[in-house]
Amino acid sequence: MLDGFSAAVLAGGRGRRLGRAKADLPWGDDTLLGHTVTSLGRLFPEVMAVGAEVDGARAVPDPDPPRGPLGGIRVALAVARNPHVFVAGCDLPFLNPALIRGLCRLAADWQIVVPESEPDYLEPLHAVYHRSCLPLIDAWLESGGMRVSGFFGQARVRVVGPPELEQMGRRTEDFLNVNTPDDYRRALALRETPVVAVTGPSGSGKTTLLEILLAGLTRRGYRVGALKGTRREGLELDCPGKDTWRLRQAGAAAVGLAAPDASHVLAGLPPMGLRQLAARLAMATPVDLVLAEGFKKEEVPRVLVTGGGSPAATLPGELLAVYGSGEGPAGVPRIEPGRENDLIDLLVGRFLS
Numbered sequence: 482m483l484d485g486f487s488a489a490v491l492a493g494g495r496g497r498r499l500g501r502a503k504a505d506l507p508w509g510d511d512t513l514l515g516h517t518v519t520s521l522g523r524l525f526p527e528v529m530a531v532g533a534e535v536d537g538a539r540a541v542p543d544p545d546p547p548r549g550p551l552g553g554i555r556v557a558l559a560v561a562r563n564p565h566v567f568v569a570g571c572d573l574p575f576l577n578p579a580l581i582r583g584l585c586r587l588a589a590d591w592q593i594v595v596p597e598s599e600p601d602y603l604e605p606l607h608a609v610y611h612r613s614c615l616p617l618i619d620a621w622l623e624s625g626g627m628r629v630s631g632f633f634g635q636a637r638v639r640v641v642g643p644p645e646l647e648q649m650g651r652r653t654e655d656f657l658n659v660n661t662p663d664d665y666r667r668a669l670a671l672r673e674t675p676v677v678a679v680t681g682p683s684g685s686g687k688t689t690l691l692e693i694l695l696a697g698l699t700r701r702g703y704r705v706g707a708l709k710g711t712r713r714e715g716l717e718l719d720c721p722g723k724d725t726w727r728l729r730q731a732g733a734a735a736v737g738l739a740a741p742d743a744s745h746v747l748a749g750l751p752p753m754g755l756r757q758l759a760a761r762l763a764m765a766t767p768v769d770l771v772l773a774e775g776f777k778k779e780e781v782p783r784v785l786v787t788g789g790g791s792p793a794a795t796l797p798g799e800l801l802a803v804y805g806s807g808e809g810p811a812g813v814p815r816i817e818p819g820r821e822n823d824l825i826d827l828l829v830g831r832f833l834s
Contacts, residue, residue, distance in 0.1 A: 483585050486565045488525040489557035490517050491606065492533035493546050498661045503572045504533055506665060509672075513659065514571045521569065524578055527562050548622060550606060551629045555618045558610055570606040574668050575654040583649030584609050584641060591639040592617075595630075596646055598656045603640065605629040607656060652780060653754025663764075671760035674706075675832040678755065678773045680796060681786030681805070687774050690786055690804060690821070694772060697825040703833055706768040708758055710775030755779040770832055782831075784824065785809060802827060 492504045492514050499506075504514035511519070514530065518538040521528045530538035531553040532546065541560055545552050554568050565588050567581060580596075587594045588609045595608040606629065614636055621632035641649075659665050679694070681687050691707065698705045720726060725736045725747060735748035746765060750758075756779070759771040773781075780797045787805040802824055803809030804816050816824045 482526050483524055483567075483582065484526065485563050486525055486567060486585055486588075486609070487527040487529065487557075487561040487563040488521040488567045488569070489529045489531055489541070489554070489561070490514065490521065490538065490569055490571050491550055491553040491557075492530050492535070492571045493543055493550075493553055499659065499665065500662065503570075503659055506659065508574060513574060516574060517569060517571050517576065520576045520578075521567070524581060525567065529557055529561065531557050549627050549629075551618060551622065551627060551631075554610060554629065555615065555622070558612050558615050558618070561612065564612045565609055566612075567609050568606060570658060572659040573607060573656070574659065574672070575652070575657055576607075577650065577652055577655045579650035580646065580652075580655055583646075587639055587641065590637075592636040593633060593638045595633075595638060595640055596656070597640050597642045598646070599643065603630055603633075604656055605633075606658075653757050657757070666764055667757075667760045670763035671756055674759055674763040674768060674771055676756060676759045676771045676773060676781050677801065677828065677832070678776045678779060678781050678783040678798070679786060680775060680777055680783050682788060685786045685788045685805065686818075687786050690784075691772055691774050693821045694825060694828070697821065698770065698828070698833075701825070701829065703769045703829075704767060706759065706762045706766070706771040708755065708762065708771060708773040708776075710755075710773065755781060770828065801831070 504512060506513040508516040514533060514535050518528055518530060518535050522537050528538045529541045531541045532543035534540040541556055543553055543556055550570070557566050557568060565585070567585065569576065584594045584596065588611070592611045592614050593608060596604045598604050617632045617635050626632065654671055657668060659668055679687050679691050695705055695707060725738055728736050729747070735746060738745040750761060755773055755776045759773070762768065762771060777796055782799045782801050783796060784801055785796070785803050787803055787809065800810065800813050802814045802816050804824060805818065809815050814827065
């Protein structure tokens with residue numbers, strides 16, 4: 482537990498862009514609010530729900546909802562049992578315990594510790610506040626200010642930039658919040674679609690194994706998406722000279738191709754991590770599993786492909802199996818070439834049964 486800290490979940494908000502209250506959105510066997518409270522209850526001795534009543538949290542009424550999130554932060558700081566309060570919106574379904582602990586470790590000498598998820602983009606609803614901020618918040622509200630970060634210029638603020646967040650264990654999905662129906666669908670796909678990476682040195686046979694797995698799983702009736710990681714930049718989405726390529730060159734943000742037997746969509750997206758990219762793939766077409774080639778830095782289950790005598794790499798995520806003639810860590814299944822069905826059985830039993 483993070484002694485000396487409380488947590489507050491801001492449950493208000495009408496969800497205008499979403500079309501309904503965010504807090505009540507279903508999330509597994511719970512709601513988005515209930516899931517957030519449960520996640521924070523594993524870290525903090527006190528969890529408050531501002532503007533709502535929910536199991537596992539101390540209900541804190543919000544007497545002035547029109548003041549928005551900053552009014553909710555003010556109420557939480559005023560009634561918290563601890564001087565430091567980690568504040569989160571109820572629309573952050575992928576809260577990262579390692580990241581939250583890292584932010585709290587920095588809080589001793591600061592009034593606010595706030596992540597900078599991208600250059601010049603702060604996350605004030607995923608931040609730590611000290612009770613001494615109350616006079617500053619009151620002055621800002623009395624002046625008519627509403628923006629949460631509007632009073633930061635008068636406070637001692639520790640901004641935690643992207644490189645430091647990476648060191649704390651940041652994941653690509655940590656700051657994904659649910660503001661629109663599209664965000665909600667993306668979050669559900671990210672939670673529900675299993676992702677397995679096939680990783681190994683260049684020339685070890687990763688693509689060949691991926692082809693075998695795709696064909697085998699498809700024959701068994703599963704729909705499988707595939708993603709490939711590359712270090713090359715400036716790749717084209719289609720062959721130069723083709724109509725889809727010409728339309729992309731003309732400025733189209735996305736290109737669709739309709740044929741009698743199938744439809745295809747090509748779209749350029751900003752850089753993103755494997756899980757978010759898999760979620761985008763799952764939103765485009767229903768899939769039961771996503772297999773990815775490469776992605777050595779992502780925290781996902783993986784199959785390690787080894788060559789003759791090549792050492793097993795230390796990689797993030799659970800190691801499901803070692804494929805090839807090389808040795809792997811003790812206790813991890815080793816599957817030799819020619820026995821790929823054993824690996825398919827493992828994937829089906831673990832992720833698709």
